[in-house]
Amino acid sequence: MSESGFSTRAIHAGQRPDPGNGSVAPAIWATSTYAQDGVGGLRSGYEYSRSANPTRTALEECLAALEGGAHGFAFASGLAAEDTLLRTIGRPGAHVVIPDDAYGGTYRLFAKVHEPWGLRYTPAPLDDLAAVAAAIVPGETTAVWVETPTNPLLGVADIAAVAELAHAAGALLIVDNTFASPYLQQPLGLGADVVVHSTTKYCGGHSDVIGGALVTDDDALAERLRYFQNAIGGVAGPFDAWLVLRGLRTLAVRMERHCDNAERVAAYLVDHARVAEVFYPGLDSHPGHTVAKAQMRRFGGMVSFRVAAGEQAAVDLCGRTEVFTLGESLGGVESLIEHPGRMTHASVAGTALEVPADLVRLSVGIEDADDLIADLDRALA
Known part of the structure; x- marks a missing residue:
């Protein structure tokens, strides 16, 4: 499937026909818990839907396939995805470079939620590589956070070039790919470590669902994200996951x-x-x-x-x-x-x-x- 074209992956990745009844549309698994075959004996790996749900799994597999990544994570909103990511990579005293025209909700998350807990940030024009380099604090900057195109001024950052700057400083490159969607741009292939989406937007595509996502190729980071996703609990419900998955089919x-x-x-x-x-x-x-x-x-x-x-x-x-x-x-x-x-x-x-x-x-x-x-x-x- 990884070698297939984009639309083929959008329609088939994580969405195999049901082995029992042959349904070609993924099911909405509206359940909170799962029967176990003895204490600790899980059926197909599911125990509680905060930890994992088959509908959410299908969406996560599809998102990862469309971004060319190995691991996808679906959340209740784009900001829930961002918050979980910041809690995964951040710590008191850590520093992040952000766009100087970032989405207002992202800025509010940094300034009003995470800064009081000790996370520092510096806005920089991300289309100016010299300004990005100057904003990075060696040994302290844990990530460079990119929107491209930006919201709302539609600035464009050179993902590969910014990735080089971030990685040279030992920092992650995070790219909010919401405006472009996985169809128009695939940041992981350009050097990004994590891709962020508000799946409310183009991925869902019909103004009828709220959702968010993270995609990464980094196995170790994925393990931490999976732990924090479960521990924090801001996950996509099965109905919302199904709506986003349906939207991806026509993306x-x-x-x-x-x-x-x-x-x-x-x-x-x-x-x-x-x-x-x-x-x-x-x-x-x-x-x-x-x-x-x-x-x-x-x-x-x-x-x-x-x-x-x-x-x-x-x-x-x-x-x-x-x-x-x-x-x-x-x-x-x-x-x-x-x-x-x-x-x-x-x-x-x-x-x-x-x-x-x-x-x-x-x-x-x-x-x-x-x-x-x-x-x-x-x-x-």
Whole structure:
């Protein structure tokens, strides 16, 4: 299966037909506990669903296969995955380099949850290798945390180059691959040690589930992650695991349509008089375009832009669209629009990670592109 194409793995990895009844769709194993053949005699390795559940196992196997990794772990949310990872690799006094435009929830986890327990962090522009090197504290930095593309400014980091810097300092490279999805980018093959996903987004793909994931090739790290996953308990339930697994089956075809539509939307916005700046890695003018072209299959479904008339105009614009739904999150089949400064990134206001007040972020869905452009045209008018 590891040598198969992406869509073949998405449909078959961890999802073999049921040996009893031949069902081609994985079952939802809605059970908390399992009968044992005597004390300590487990049937097929399952004893309690916090530790392992067959539906979750299927999802974890599929995620690992799609990322080209050996070990997958599914969680109740992306932040539950991040928190478990930080508790696994962190310690009081440890240091992590993070993006200077990280997702607001990730920043909040570092600043409000882990920093009071002694974990230190330094924001750095991860597209600037000199700045990354300067932010690393030899002997203290345990990880460099990368988002690429970043949320919401769509910055692009050279994963292989940052991996070299991290590993030279004895640190792990962690890559949040949520915006790209496993279809567009596979960080483990570029030198990352751990891949993070909010599976709520493109992996699930239908705005109907909350989930998170970690994938690694490191056997020793995987053992620790498995222990902490069970000990902390923020695991994906069987219904949620099943929904994400169903979403993965169509990930490739959905991502192609997301990319098609985002490219058209970005090209439209670039030429609009009321748009001051467009952030999309697929544009030749994007500073990370060359790197993105080298390490991504395509450029993704996320587009951000600054409104020339300022903050209030950006806020008003978000309320005028009809096809784009005003809402947080991203990666679903429907198009979403939001104002990061007042919504998803409100937690970074007043910090070095504060986003522009006139910024609008689009999650471009799989509707007809002409309708999306017409909707934006009305809202910008």
